[in-house]
Amino acid sequence: MKAVILAGGHGKRLKPYTLFLPKPMLPLGNKPILSYIIKWLKEQKINDIILSVSYLNKPIEEYFRDGKEFKVKIKYIRSKKPLGTAGQLKKAEALLDDTFVCLYADAILDFKLNNAIKFHKKNKSLATMILQEYKTKLKYGFIELNNDKSIKTWKEKPSISGLINTGCYIMDKKFLKFIPKNKKYEMDKPFKKSLKSKMNIYGFEVNGNILDLGDKNAYENAFANFIKEKKND
Numbered sequence: 001m002k003a004v005i006l007a008g009g010h011g012k013r014l015k016p017y018t019l020f021l022p023k024p025m026l027p028l029g030n031k032p033i034l035s036y037i038i039k040w041l042k043e044q045k046i047n048d049i050i051l052s053v054s055y056l057n058k059p060i061e062e063y064f065r066d067g068k069e070f071k072v073k074i075k076y077i078r079s080k081k082p083l084g085t086a087g088q089l090k091k092a093e094a095l096l097d098d099t100f101v102c103l104y105a106d107a108i109l110d111f112k113l114n115n116a117i118k119f120h121k122k123n124k125s126l127a128t129m130i131l132q133e134y135k136t137k138l139k140y141g142f143i144e145l146n147n148d149k150s151i152k153t154w155k156e157k158p159s160i161s162g163l164i165n166t167g168c169y170i171m172d173k174k175f176l177k178f179i180p181k182n183k184k185y186e187m188d189k190p191f192k193k194s195l196k197s198k199m200n201i202y203g204f205e206v207n208g209n210i211l212d213l214g215d216k217n218a219y220e221n222a223f224a225n226f227i228k229e230k231k232n233d
Helices: 033-043 057-064 084-090 113-122 173-178 188-196 216-232
Strands: 002-007 048-053 073-078 099-104 127-137 142-145 151-155 159-172 201-205
Touching: 002 033, 002 084, 033 057, 048 057, 057 073, 099 113, 113 127, 113 159, 113 201, 127 188, 159 173, 159 201, 173 188, 188 201
Parallel strands: 002 048, 002 099, 048 073, 127 201
Antiparallel strands: 099 159, 127 159, 142 151
């Protein structure tokens, strides 16, 4: 099975760090984020990797090359303009066979992917989204009104919870027909189109640790915690 890593974004939420270095190459300890993602894929017995790159792609390609040093096989798909997550995936279509894994380059994952792959195949899913439960406390009090505008309830800083997208998917190649060529297209659009077409789309919940590094605060916290843990080793 092949894996497509979408590594072409501008990393706008991580500026100024991404002004001169692409998001996947930001360091976590003495290694770039992307190296942890590739290491995890290798642990899941996936050694055939496609990197879909665009913005500041040279540092990525110079570091990972053909993947031999990391004991994987890496091929590159390049786009000259921003295409969004789904648009970047579409560029890899010619290199894909049937079922493949797709994931973003801004999260470090830690769960058994094989269980999700078995679920995907058992349900004959066109695309399976890896989900995780998330809970957060809102920083404002919520006020509910009656029809006459009198106050009904006051919920002070309530907590909400639900399943969130981890940015990891298992897909069949047929899913790519819902993505146009050479057009900026985010991943939510082909999912919405396939659901509208009554295709089999599933979600698979995981309990493993997922480290989201998609914005400046998340990255800085992760970096600080990583250094702290290393000092305590």
